Amino acid sequence: MENRRVLMVNGTIFDGRGGDPVNGGILVEGDKIVRVGSTEDLLREVTEDVPRIDLSGRFVMPGLVEAHAHLSYSGANSVQDLDLNSPVEETVVNAMLNAKIMLRSGYTSAISFGSISRVDVAIRDAIQVGKIEGPRYLACGRDLTATGGMPDWNPDYLKLGMEGLGIKADGPWELRRAVRSIRKSGADVVKIYIDGEGMLDNDQPGELTYTEEEVCAAVDEAHRRGLLAVCHAREAEAVRIAVKAGMDIIGHANVLDDETVELLRSVRDRIFVVPAIEWHVGLYERGAEFGVSREFLDATGYQEEINETVSSVKRMKEAGVRVLPGGDFGFNWSPHGTYARDLQNFVEYFGYTPKEVLLAATRDAGAAMKPRGMIGTLESGKFADLIVVEGNPLEDVRILQETERIVGVMKAGKWYHNDFIRSIQPMVGDLVL
Secondary structure: OOOOEEEEEEEEEEOOOOOEEEOOOOEOOOOEEEEEEOOHHHHHHOOOOEEEOOOOOOOOEEEEEEEEEEOOOOEEEOOOOOOOOOOHHHHHHHHHHHHHHHHHHHHHEEEEEEOOOOHHHHHHHHHHHOOOOOOEEEOOEEEEEEOOOOOOOOOOOOOOOOOEEEEEEOOHHHHHHHHHHHHHOOOEEEEEEOOOOOOOOOOOOOOOOOOHHHHHHHHHHOOOOOOOEEEEEEEEEHHHHHHHHHOOOOEEEEEEEHHHHHHHOOOOOOOEOOOOHHHHHHHHHHHHHOOOOOOHHOOOOOHHHHHHHHHHHHHHHHHOOEOOOOOOEEEEOOOOOEEEEOHHHHHHHHOOOHHHHHHHHEEEEEEEOOOOOOOOOOOOEEEEOEEEEOOOOOOOOOHOHHHEEEEEEEEEEEEEEEHHHHHHHHHHHHHHO
8 A cells, every 4th residue: 555656637736836726636656746737647647557536626735734733622611621620531532533523624734732741742643653543743742831821820829739731940941951851751842831811810911921031941942852842922022032032833923013023024934923813713702602701801802802913913924924824722612623714714804815825724834844845735745645625715715614525635645534536436446445
């Protein structure tokens, strides 16, 4: 199976490189793409013994990348739910199910933005050896937080001593030690909280929990050890610290001033921003169903923050900053399986065209993944990660929210879902999994 070739023909191929889709085909061998080209050219070049799959005009695009993933989060209503109410045994089971849901939803890769305990590493390893189904996954360690930071939510007098979600570390050398511990656990990603969140009294947006010196130490240590450095930074000063420290991906960046946008412009070739707007939109629209009233959200400034995020992302887009979809999924108002809502958010809130947001969720998000340069576009030498869609998301990106429209999901040359093949080309036989 590893060296088998398969040729897909007569598809509407959106290769993620920036051009318009074309009628053509894709030749796959093992886990890589050999060639993307016209159906006529590929049929001439490929011997008759190579199995063919007739795509019958269906839309083919690179697998989507979820750039702000939490496979270990499930049905949470609060930060407390991610610690106090998330026993590791149940968390592992839910994470396994979430990984399968994510892949089935057309997301063949994901970058974690935080894990409960060491669950991310275990899930990533199980995916890699084929024990469970899931996306390519960059596993995060536990969150790095200062004393009184966002994951340090429990009052000292309770003496709960929980060690699931966050690692408390104060000062440059404690942070370096914590990063080394995360690397020892096998993680790919280190996440640090630089400022707060409106739902927690102890750590509000704009309230810095780390100094620039501390963040620089954490990022330096992460990069020394080959780890991706990501952060939670909502306000302008936190974002500036993240940029100066050399952060790879900034989560949120909701409230920015002109100075910060210009700073982001200056490093646009190396940095990525994931606003995670679905957290806000979902919470504001559906939070009342789960006990978070609209009155409370208005009092804590959520509608205002949505408006600020829209303004900030539009300015980042104009500045050429690579802004990636990724919705902080795993909460009750942003459940797993609804990842493509964030694509719609980019169109409706940020003014992206469907083509622009698909490029952000494939080409640009793929550039943030490791190994570098191997996913996000359909071209020779890259991993054969792709999805087959009934309908054209360039005309209406919302169709990617309809799971039944994603009729084929291939990762590393292997079909994990293929509703359309058996009815069209039974000759592929053992290639249908």
